Amino acid sequence: MIDRLRRVLRVARWEVARAGGGVDRRTLLAALALLLVAGGVLGGGLAAGAVGLDVDRDVYRVAVDGDSPYADAVEEAPALTPVPVEGAELGDTADLVVFDGGGSRTGAVETVAVRASDTRKGEAAAAEFREAVEAHNERLMAAEENATAAFPITVTLQYVGRTSGLDDGSTLGEDDGGSGGDSESGDGSGGGDGSTDGGGSDGDSEGGDADGSGDPVTADDTAGDGLAVPSVGGAAFGADTVGSPGSISPPFPFVSLLLAFVFLVPMNFLIQAYGSSILDERTNRRGEPLLVTPLSPVDIVAGKTLPYVAAALLVTTLIAAAVGGGPLSVIAVLPVALTFLAATFVGAMFARSFKELTFVTVGVSVLLTTYAFVPAIFTNVTPVALVSPLTLVVFDLQGEAVSVGEALFSTGPMALGAALLFGLGLGVYREEDMFTQKPVARKLLDALAVRLSPVEDAGFGDFVDRRRIRALGSVALLTAFAIPFVFVAELLAVATLFALPVTVSIPVLLVTIAFIEEVAKSVHLYAGFERGVFARADRVAVAVGLASAVGFFLAEKATAVVQAVGLTDLYVGRAAFGSVAGVEGLSPVAVAALLFAPLLLHGFATTVAAVGASRDRTYYVLTLALATLLHAAYNFGVVSIHG
């Protein structure tokens, strides 16, 4: 063991020495110079007032009389650009024409009318104009001397938890979450005492003037664990209007999210270097000397990966220290970093050239960043957010308590996924695969086939043959290992289809999920037949199909945690994971039927796909489609029974 560790460390040292030579001082200096130039230009621009992140600058043209008081409102709104009324034609040179009700010289405008071009752009321009006028009014009022008349209402906003909770027992580690909520909510008597979160709002409820109370609020806000909670007096209209209704901003953990994103940024650079290093081994047979040493592939890969894991840990710790995160942030980001590296490792093992690797790396970054980031947006909204470890980071930054169960649920699947991906890539870390050029799909089949054991076509009398049982066991195991990826793919499907109306999203989702599961159950069977591990016979196909189905069934039942985190509370979630939820209130017979119906379904559908896989690719595609339809029909039945 110690010997092995020493070997791994030796490879790691060698990798560090090599990588250190890769990005030399000159390159770093050049990068630094680029950043400095950018900083200088931006700073200069800011000073000159030419810089602003208004991507919507001047997108709507508003025809308004230069004398009209509305001209100022249009002038001050970045998205609107004023055009002269004379010669303005709706839909051609202007999107909106403003007619104020005369009296533009006296300053007292009675009414205003707008005519927008009859398009969606015209509507959008009208809405934008209304907002611009509102903002203009706020500014006008802020300049008033009589603050009571300008802002007659002062708002104190507080957030409290209901004593009879809405969120009964839907989360893992309920105890901690519950007590955290209680201590936080206070009793809501008065704005000052309670809610650590909503503390930003009590600024001037007692004060007569609206001025000057902006400061304590801002201070509160930054002190509040970097949480962008409902601060009254946001940046919109400046600190003068603190406490007026217009300055209420809805709760959204924006700052925490942004900070959580900062943790992901270095990963993208890290996997670029790591991917290059792995692919470097494979080009020009450079990795061959290492392979012929007594080092095992596991040692080599572990050693080559170690420095990057260490770098990720270091950077994460630095960022955590900088943004005020604790050890929890580091623990939460580690599995994400490992998954980034694992996916890149597989990509680099499969890619044929650096060009291909670039696309694989971009794909990995995009997919993993969305998978980690998007659920975290809903941190305070639903427990589903916990599927991403970044949610833990957001919790950590907000200073909320996280139970061990939650932490495990959040980080476990990702860590497991990383381990499995490394396993997949290691399968082809051998001479005959590393230095050959094959399309990615065929490499994937190779990597899967490596994990299978031969199944010969033998009579049913030999069914109890130990080798055969073991071979079928490996089929089931491989299917079971696919579960985390199925889970991830289904979550992504749920997330992307979430925005569609239910009538569209449910059928599409049912078919997508059936397809994902059928592929997970049969793709390695296809690999086995294609690579000659399995004999091409119907009996074999039935045997491996059933084995795969059993593996999937057992693993799926083990993931009943899905229910525990309340994913099935969502309608869409119920459609996706319906088969593991909602058994209460049924007779034992029905429960047993519900329990074993999926097994029958999986067995039948997978056997169909396996028989196709044992023929050739065309047959496989056809039977896979058939199996998907069968599965989707079954899912649809389940969903309609469950309602």
Add this chain to the structure above:
Amino acid sequence: MGEGEGGATTAGKSSRLTIAGRELAGLRAEKTILLAVAIQLFIAAFSSFLVVGLVSMYDPGALGGAEVEVAGAGDAVSDLERAASEVEGASVTPYEDAAAARLAFDRNAADAVVVVNRHDEGRISATVTAPDATVETTVIVVQLRELLRTYELNERADRAAYLSESPLPLPERTGSSPYFTFTYTVLIPVLVFLPVFISGSLVVDSITEEIDEGTLELLRVAPVTLGEIVDGKALAAVAIAPGQALLWLLLLRANGTPVANVPSILALMTALTTLVVALAVAISALAPDRRAAQFLYSVGVLVLFGGATAMAGGPANAVARLAIDSADATTTALVVAYVGIAAVAYAGVRALVAENGFES
């Protein structure tokens, strides 16, 4: 003499095209371009999902409203009710005192509590209690803000005599989805610029890979100049960009989002691709190896686009204005300027490389 020169030019041209063709054939064989398109599709789908999701949280009215039930109390509650009647999606039920309203809130009979009281000197205080961290909090707070703003407008109108300048009357509310602005100002620029980065990255990979494997030396034995090799590689990378952008624009059009000024947008993005490709060639020529080159390229592109987007009249804004059909003479001048800058940059880099060769 003239004839000989003509022949040389033709030979140069055909060798450039040969190299470009070889690059494209490599992309086709690896099917990487399909992966690139898939990635772009994924980004587009997901950013739309995000925005639709967030917009529906922030602007409940935008996606078929939500009704917020407010428990009101205090001595000015009737004014609050009056304001609620003018606001869609909010209703106020008066309770006799704050405690009763709070009880209703605790029993889930109300989404929020608002206690409004008049004070001396005419000021009104509103104490709002919203539920903590549930699904609906954002929606509720957005509706409450709308309600309280309407209330404020009413109260302000009553005190107009004390104001030196009265607020401007608001135009009528129109139904418009914020998604419209997002489509033109964020989604279209992102989709138009993604192929630009991909093309630059391709050039970095292509050149550094040749240097790395020593095949560039082989190419130099062939009767082509270094400048022609660079031209060929750049041509292939630039050629694939506008097609991808056009694909997205056509897709959006098919989805009912008309995009104006497509030729100008394509000209602008081709110019930017040329600029980024020039940057990529320069970096591959200067950086010692592939890793350094990709690193510098990523940083360089970040800097270039970060800076350009933040500037007034940046390319993102120019594309948005072209697409939404709000372009004016300045936008056209901008497109021409970008084309000019790109041409100068590429010519400069090409001359530099042809003169000094690649370092390796």
